[in-house]
Amino acid sequence: MNRPPHRRSSQSGKHPQHKRKSIPPNSRWFAFRALQAFHERQVFVSRVLNDQFKEERIDSRDRKMATELTCEAVRRMQTLDTILTSFVSRRREEVEDDLWILLQLGCLQLVFLPHYPSHAAVHETVELCRRIDRPRAAGFLNGVLRSIERSIVSRKPVDEIDLAQLSASELPIRRSRPDEANYEVVKFDSNLFWSPTVDSLSYVSDVGSLPQWLIQRFPTESDEQRLQLALWLTTPGRMWMRVNPLQTDREKTLEVLAAAEVKAQPGQLPESIQIDGHVAIIDLPGYDEGWFSVQDISAMAVTDLLDPQPGETVLDLCAAPGGKSTHMAERMENRGRIIACDTGANRLRMINENARRLQLTCIETHLVNENETSFPANAVDAAVVDVPCSNTGVLGKRPEARWRLLPGDFQSLVPLQRRLLTQAIDQTKSGGRIVYSTCSIDPEENEKLVQSVVDQRDDVKLIREQKHFPGQPSDGGYQALLMRD
């Protein structure tokens, strides 16, 4: 058998509100509820989790596990459905949506999260059947999950992955902890996927849990690279922190992290710190005092490339929630003016909150409308235009993004990006710098777009481009530095 006879459709339909049973809520229950809400409301995973954490009392350990289970289940949905299809004899349409979510959760733990004991993964998931008033489905769930558990023949840690050496019964999983090998290859006792040598695109799509059309857009040169990129995008990647030099320094922040038993090391930029694993930074001493922020190293590269100077006036055209604006204000020693514009009123408020915490006063926020042509400033010294994009460089961090993006989205994104870049150039004075930035790896949103704008104008030059390939060392993205003549 090369692959299962049919693909499962995505989750749909209404979920009844379940009455609470007397079993105390735990992280698996929270994850189940979050996944239910995610499929029902079609909103961001972080939003359903935050809503739930606000509604229910949940300790930090359960919160961490519920977050991990929910994000992983959404990100790995296609792989989970592919595996389940082989073990469930009923057609997907014949299995209630809630039971399918429980199957996904159980399968996720058994296959991808071996740090949860398999007996607990099966037992606790089956218990949830009773909690949602489906006690008669317990046997069915137990049977499916036990056969998945039995079908796992081996788990092999490897540092390099070779597509030609993999088979249709093998699932490569990217591991991102520094004390682990880069990958683990899980071998099943039968072929659950397409053969990687016969149809590598389908294999990569199933094991990397990504739509085929999206993989076909990857700027990769070989099937091997495609697989590596797809697997990298199944992990959230390493966490990075940015130190606020106006409130503290990197040494002190590293001491705070060491005291909290968080392994961390200085990054290449003087304000950057790389964290091993993940840490709830809001719980760290110094957070309320504005000592640091979470920001990926490839996002920090935007401000580094623009190199804003104290006293300058800088326009941040797509500013919310303020990652680049606050970084620029720190680099400018809080002297000068940052004009932070955005179309999202709520998101604009987040800039003010961030600036307040970081004790930065040189940022002015401005709500603009989508067809804005006049901005609160012109002839600025420098401008950042960090446009809305496909997010293809950060799919690991945004669990739902891969399922939300549609091939046609590029047709609306690219003209908007072009317009925003043009506006940023128009607002910048002669000799001024402009940085165009995305968290995409798609050439249409990146180098092709910038080149076509530069080709059409004789008042701007392309000075430098920076491409960040996902995993090297962190999030994917693109920046171009332009200079106005």
Ligand SMILES: C[S@@+](CC[C@H](N)C(=O)[O-])C[C@H]1O[C@@H](n2cnc3c(N)ncnc32)[C@H](O)[C@@H]1O
């Ligand atoms: C990639 S995010 C910006 C992230 C931000 N620069 C940071 O570092 O935190 C893109 C932003 O563009 C905003 N946006 C979308 N259309 C816009 C427009 N026409 N004018 C200005 N901002 C827009 C969105 O609301 C969103 O906040």
